[in-house]
Amino acid sequence: MITQKTLIIGANSAIAQAIATEHSGLSNSEVILVSRGFSDNVLVTYQNLQNTRLISVEDYTVSSIELACIKIQADSTLPITNVFVCNGILHSETIQPEKRLEDFDAESFNQVMSANALTPMLWLQKLVPILTGKIRCNIIVFSARVGSISENKLGGWYSYRASKAALNMMLKTASVELARRAKNIKVIVFHPGTTDTELSKPFHKNVPKGKLFTCEFVAQQLLEVVKGQELDQTASFLDWKGETINW
Ligand SMILES: NC(=O)c1ccc[n+]([C@@H]2O[C@H](COP(=O)([O-])OP(=O)(O)OC[C@H]3O[C@@H](n4cnc5c(N)ncnc54)[C@H](OP(=O)(O)O)[C@@H]3O)[C@@H](O)[C@H]2O)c1
DSSP states (O other): OOOEEEEEESTTSHHHHHHHHHHHTOTTEEEEEEESOOOHHHHHHHHTSSSEEEEEOSOSSHHHHHHHHHHHHHTOOOOEEEEEEOOOOSOOSSOOOOSSGGGOOHHHHHHHHIIIIIHHHHHHHHHHHHHOSSSOEEEEEEOOGGGOSTTOOSOOOHHHHHHHHHHHHHHHHHHHHHHHHOTTEEEEEEEOOSBSSTTTGGGGGGSOTTOSBOHHHHHHHHHHHHHTOOOOSSOEEEETTSOBOOO
């Protein structure tokens, strides 16, 4: 019998697909998948999973997110117990992570900030009213270790680093507020490690042997990490091993 819902946002993400696959093995949970458009391969994956529901959004503007939130609540009042926000870009046809100051570009910066910091923040804002209640809800947002200001030794990747640092600050700030008004919510800011997806593909040649993770491995690690977290009214910045990363 289905007793709870899991929400996965940015469901085209390769890691999102692995999380959904892990979750579909749990017979008590419906998995709701949100994306701007499910690619054919992704659709095949999701259609083979049990208890899934797909919601397409036109984009990640406020109005599209609000509409999606209505659909998320539409057909049942079962509690949402896990939310995974998987959105994030590092490069695109027009964007490359900067190697040096001369590479910095205002338009690229705005696009990276929008995808990596603004989109998760808007989801958090619109979802908290739905998630607040008596039953525990974990909100897991994908960040990256390179968003840690104190651990930045290598430099470069200005926009991606800045967008993840901004994301981290907003999630930490939100957790302070949620400690007062939504004590059932645990915020987890997650670094998956270098994982074999389109996002990391251009950089695979630099990854040491054994350090490029499969999405399946990362999804399994993440679910174990989430299980181990206390409902302690603060955001935790954690890696795939469950170890704390300095902000
Ligand atoms: N792969 C790695 O090595 C690695 C390492 C550290 C951190 N991460 C983080 O892990 C998360 C998942 O990454 P992934 O490797 O699974 O990447 P991916 O397969 O390339 O997935 C991209 C994700 O970003 C969303 N997205 C793409 N363009 C967007 C835009 N313009 N605005 C808002 N969202 C957009 C997609 O949502 P739709 O479903 O709507 O297309 C999808 O959720 C990201 O936050 C990434 O920064 C990944």
